Amino acid sequence: MKILIAEDDMTSRLVLGATLKKLGHEVTATNDGQQAWDAMDREHFPLLISDWMMPDVDGLELCRRIRAAHRSEYTYIVLLTALGGKSSYLDGMDAGADDFITKPFDEDTLVARLRVAERILALHETLRTQAMFDGLTGLLNRTAITRCLAAEMERTARDGKDLSIVLLDLDHFKQVNDVHGHAAGDAVLKEAARRMATSMRGYDQVGRYGGEEFLVVAPGCPGKDVLTLAERVRHCIGREAVDIGEEMLPVSCSLGAAVTSFDTKETADALIARADAALYRAKAGGRSRTELATATDEVAVMKSGGIKT
Numbered sequence: 001m002k003i004l005i006a007e008d009d010m011t012s013r014l015v016l017g018a019t020l021k022k023l024g025h026e027v028t029a030t031n032d033g034q035q036a037w038d039a040m041d042r043e044h045f046p047l048l049i050s051d052w053m054m055p056d057v058d059g060l061e062l063c064r065r066i067r068a069a070h071r072s073e074y075t076y077i078v079l080l081t082a083l084g085g086k087s088s089y090l091d092g093m094d095a096g097a098d099d100f101i102t103k104p105f106d107e108d109t110l111v112a113r114l115r116v117a118e119r120i121l122a123l124h125e126t127l128r129t130q131a132m133f134d135g136l137t138g139l140l141n142r143t144a145i146t147r148c149l150a151a152e153m154e155r156t157a158r159d160g161k162d163l164s165i166v167l168l169d170l171d172h173f174k175q176v177n178d179v180h181g182h183a184a185g186d187a188v189l190k191e192a193a194r195r196m197a198t199s200m201r202g203y204d205q206v207g208r209y210g211g212e213e214f215l216v217v218a219p220g221c222p223g224k225d226v227l228t229l230a231e232r233v234r235h236c237i238g239r240e241a242v243d244i245g246e247e248m249l250p251v252s253c254s255l256g257a258a259v260t261s262f263d264t265k266e267t268a269d270a271l272i273a274r275a276d277a278a279l280y281r282a283k284a285g286g287r288s289r290t291e292l293a294t295a296t297d298e299v300a301v302m303k304s305g306g307i308k309t
């Protein structure tokens, strides 16, 4: 397990680090709360073992900062304490600590606490995964793909690169459900999702945005490339009919792509609205095609709602 140590006492830090390494863990050691906080900004550590008393940012403050950041991956926090006493434990719990180890620690206690940490972390990971993925298609769900878009837009602003998105809607999907039943509809959604996932670049993300609507987030993808990406996805979905049991059903999809640049300061909602307007044009233009959003597509957004399928 990747473990971060925050401890200002050098002897304690070295002993703890050496013990954890001997137990097979990957250890990063920092000298105080601020250094630990900076390290957590660079990468995720599932477990933090932090001293309570440290100069400037102490263990309690570090706990509070971590909990206030609401990162999607959980960090289990063990506070090292020489204080003892019920009230201080409660202060630690209130600040966000999960467990405590009294200094000087013995190895058995440390191993036992690590086992508890691993159990809780495994549970957190299971819940996090369940909360992120769409049960039918296995793609990211709407909450997760929206969060992913927000994160990528922040990164775009930092890195000065373009970001593209594609909204994809399966054509005449309502008819599939009406004529062939919901099991056939589910089979089409699952197969379309599988084809989508295989036609992405490694760093693109795709999620189920609505019933038969999907959102692709393509970081670092300029305008000319997003059309290539969208067309590749469209061809991959429509290339072969989908096996729905009683027959092979041809499927197609319409796509609306939109590109945002780091300097436009566009919101995620506005970007999605432009892609939605382009998708509407693709539907209105005869379906089974891709349209690229223009800068003025926002004004057309209000008129575009709801007329898809």
Ligand SMILES: [Mg+2]
Pocket: 007, 008, 009, 051, 052, 053, 054
């Ligand atoms: Mg200390």
